[in-house]
Amino acid sequence: xxxxxxxxxxxxxxxxxxxxxxxxxxxxxxxxxxxxxxxxxxxxxxxxxxxxxxxxxxxxxxxxxxxxxxxxxxxxxxxxxxxxxxxxxxxxxxxxxxxxxxxxxxxxxxxxxxxxxxxxxxxxxxxxxxxxxxxxxxxxxxxxxxxxxxxxxxxxxxxxxxxxxxxxxxxxxxxxxxxxxxxxxxxxxxxxxxxxxxxxxxxxxxxxxxxxxxxxxxxxxxxxxxxxxxxxxxxxxxxxxx
Numbered sequence: 001x002x003x004x005x006x007x008x009x010x011x012x013x014x015x016x017x018x019x020x021x022x023x024x025x026x027x028x029x030x031x032x033x034x035x036x037x038x039x040x041x042x043x044x045x046x047x048x049x050x051x052x053x054x055x056x057x058x059x060x061x062x063x064x065x066x067x068x069x070x071x072x073x074x075x076x077x078x079x080x081x082x083x084x085x086x087x088x089x090x091x092x093x094x095x096x097x098x099x100x101x102x103x104x105x106x107x108x109x110x111x112x113x114x115x116x117x118x119x120x121x122x123x124x125x126x127x128x129x130x131x132x133x134x135x136x137x138x139x140x141x142x143x144x145x146x147x148x149x150x151x152x153x154x155x156x157x158x159x160x161x162x163x164x165x166x167x168x169x170x171x172x173x174x175x176x177x178x179x180x181x182x183x184x185x186x187x188x189x190x191x192x193x194x195x196x197x198x199x200x201x202x203x204x205x206x207x208x209x210x211x212x213x214x215x216x217x218x219x220x221x222x223x224x225x226x227x228x229x230x231x232x233x234x235x236x237x238x239x240x241x242x
Contacts, residue, residue: 028043044074045074047075111159118189
């Protein structure tokens with residue numbers, strides 16, 4: 001923080017990991033001429049911009065340098081962050097978590113809402129493979145899918161993160177001579193609505209309370225326990241004689 005204290009919840013990292021897991025099980029079928037399924041190909045997934053693939057393929061289309069990039073494949077990356085004022089709550093609200101033994105409690109202020117822009121790229125060598133990938137993704141989003149992400153370990157806070165599919169576009173690079181390799185790229189743009197939590201503070205739980213009841217010049221100090229309604233001590237001092 002700005003005052004020099006340190007904290008890191010890993011909220012963005014956990015959101016990105018959960019986002020990637022949504023697409024980690026996609027496979028493409030391969031059929032023979034009779035329509036019989038022969039094999040399924042697992043589509044690899046990585047966190048990287050699509051430009052890395054394109055440069056790698058175009059720099060060695062004939063695989064002379066053995067820098068082949070396996071396709072079809074999926075990749076995703078963070079493309080932007082933006083504050084979401086529509087989800088703003090009272091900044092002074094607090095989340096409080098009391099320990100199981102009742103001896104301490106952790107607390108933090110209400111989270112700050114942010115939108116996380118994520119782009120998913122599906123690269124394939126033909127349209128059919130691209131459509132097979134796309135059809136395994138689109139039915140999941142209507143256009144929203146909610147993930148449960150653990151935000152704060154110390155308080156065991158789990159928040160729902162809506163993932164919204166904003167748009168889908170396709171680019172088919174088929175122009176050029178035979179030395180240029182063709183590939184089809186589908187781009188899916190998402191928005192993850194995350195909540196950013198601040199530092200967590202810890203303090204002890206108040207178990208005893210001492211009350212000063214002044215009646216007719218007599219100061220009566222009574223100490224109450226948190227789990228009892230009757231006072232556990234009664235100490236009186238008559239200040240009128242002083």
